[in-house]
Amino acid sequence: MRILVIEDEKKVATFIKKGLVEEHYAVDTAFDGEEGLYLSEINEYDLIVLDLMIPKIDGFGVLKKIRERKNNVPILVLTAKDSVDDTVRGLDAGGDDYLTKPFAFAELLARIRALLRRDKKEKESVLRIADLSLSIVTHKVMRQGKEIELTSKEYALLDYFMRNPEKVLTRTMISEHVWDYHFDSNTNVIDVYVNYLRKKIDKDFDPKLIHTIRGIGYMMKKE
């Protein structure tokens, strides 16, 4: 899951990024409205965390522009003002949820999870395919009752696969949703990580879940 954090206060942006990366999200940061809009245009994000008081273009302006582009990415609005007026304005301009500063980090995570499963059919916090399960809260991955240890990147990759079962996922899509802005698309990093993941979840188990679609990418499905 790839998240864009638009926040001018560098230290706030930094700790949000650090916390989210540790939760296996791929995170980009932008320090003003212009940069944020640019990043949201060239990349496909699963969620945007947006501070309202940012320079160049303010949060309301960013919200308006993103929605004008028919981009329905969930947007979590951060605001230091706790007046009802501001909250209402933020939500009306196209924000999906809001959080007032200072906020509890656990709450930020919970709201991000809630927004990410908003469009999904099942509202459970555990994703399942065949006998494989992944808890998006505890990050515990189990297959046939055995717990599987994954690295952060492997976890992020599996999370993306399991959120999009039975869909062909191209290398570009995978890079956009699992890796951040600094990803170098000229390498075969994705194939390497998919292989790592296969070794851990498919090698000792049946049926195999990760399938290679030659020349295009990968797909997760039960046979």
Place this chain on the structure above:
Amino acid sequence: MVFRSLRFKLTLWYVLILGILLVSFSSLLYITLSRSLYRDVDNRLRSLAHLIATESGSPSSTFDFGKLDQAVRATLNLRPVGKFIQVLDGSGNVGEKSENLKNVQLPISLQALKNASKGFITFETVRTFGNTPLRMMTLPVIEKGNMARIIQVASSLEDVEDALRTLFIILVITVPLALLVASLGGLFLANQALKPVDHITQTARMITSQNLNQRIKSLKVKDEISRLIETFNEMISRLDQSFHQIRQFSSDASHELKTPLTILKGEVEVALRKERTSQDYEQILRSNLEEINRMSKIVDNLLLLARTETGEIRLFKEEINLSQIVSEVVTQLTKLAHDKDLQIVATNHHEDTLLYGDALRIRQMLLNLIENSIKYTEPGGSISVSLERNAPHSLPGKEKGSYDGVKIVVSDTGIGIAKEDQERIFGRFFRVDKARSGEQGGSGLGLSICKWIVEAHQGEISVESELGKGCRFIVKLPIHSHTS
């Protein structure tokens, strides 16, 4: 409560004054009328008595005292209705009398007799005669040196007293009635006049800090009350404005404090989610300390500004050497400037510039201004601080000859300030670019404090700037001799 009300007092005064007027008028009327009525009676008695005396005293008189009534009627050609006439001889014995006296006599007092013997007229009011009081005149007639006879003429006072009694009754009834009507009318008028005052009271009572946008409804007529309403409304507006400023100030202040709080809370919470290396912890603690310092600075500045408003802060003015302070501050900030790859130059054309002021505050003001310049100037730029003595004629805006001062100019090659923002930068929490000062830990209060310090020294501060080219802060301070 009712008796203390203005309408009651107004009515009371009104009725009291009217009462005094009515009572004086009635008394005057009564007294004047009664005097004139009594005088009329006396006059008539006197003329009748003199006529009789003259007629009867003439040598060719045919006046027959034996037939008094007829004689009077015939000679005087008049018929004195309701007049009693009695004639006494020289020694006081009753002789002839008018028929209407029948068998009674008019009394004659000793005093009247004594007066008569001396030749004087006597008027008296006799109440012992019959049912009605009687006005009586006693006139002696002197012939050849001796008192020939005494003529007594009397008239009943019944008509006069009846008239006066009627008048008295009319007055006693109408005056209180008039006062009653007047007091009701007065109360009504006072009520009418004071009704808007009740309205003002009610509205004013309802107004609290929560609904200061309310106003008292103004009247169509422009009178004293409407002026009072206007005054009230203006006062409420001023209150509204200052409440708004206070709300704005506290909201700005809390917003200012929220950023460092968000960072502290967030960094610590993220740090506690996992076990970290000691380097990580150290880095987090250092960052936390930075935020704590930032908050202390904001709180200090807020307190300082709050105290300047209540006048709790006093300047400790003494003779200070401004040149020395400027060079000290510049030296102090040189490292900070060089760290950001900025040139900093101080120019001073005078070795000593003595000023009467508060060294601590002047230093604080200079620190704030120069730090600001460092903050808003990109690496590679330069900052200059100059100190000049002003000759009096160099300040055309000031009164001639009255100004002798110094000019401190802090200029930089920084990002500058847009024209529309130049007025507002001395306001609290105003920031041209929040992001830029945020990472430097500014509080948005520095220039407010500078302005206060300069003004507390009777000086002025201004800014000249062009966006993208830098800005010049100009501080003009007057040099007062410390004896003044």
